[in-house]
Amino acid sequence: MKQSYVYILKCSDNSYYTGITSNLTKRIEEHKTGKHNNSYTYTRRPLSLVYYAEFTDINLAIQTEKQIKKWSRVKKEALISGDFEKLPNLAKKNFDK
Template identity: 50%
Template sequence: MAFYAYLLRCSDGSYYAGHTDNLEQRVEQHQSGALGGYTATRRPVGLVWSEWFQTRDDAFLAEQRIKGWSRAKKEALIAGDWERVQMLARNRQEGGLCD
């Protein structure tokens, strides 16, 4: 079975990170407001990033890690700019203000 971590862009420009074993269904649930919570009042939402994982635990850990990231780092992830993701991680570890 496949598990996914994902990132949605909400109508207010914010991002929502989650994980699931059925990505298409989960995005539809967010889109319809069926799940309530954060995304229900920020529709429409759009899937901007997802990654496949072998276990639910791995997908959940990715979700939790991404939730702690700055907006800039999330946008670098969405763009596939791994150099910027790494640079922002280094800046944060060094106490920089770029993150």
């Protein structure tokens, strides 16, 4: 079975980028070298890989990537730091600001 990866990069502006790939090493290198000059990460380099998860089911990987992209910064940081018990109680977005 082919592996897929969902990953989170921390950008130089402290934002997070969530992506999906079948070749994590190659894709991270593309982000770091700025291969795609119209991408979100291009002007936010340098970047660091702060989280990744492996999947054998591409559909589950796609679903997970879409889910994480909707999460608040706080919820993403809980995932990154491994505070899994906090995830269910963190709101998707804070609309009170």
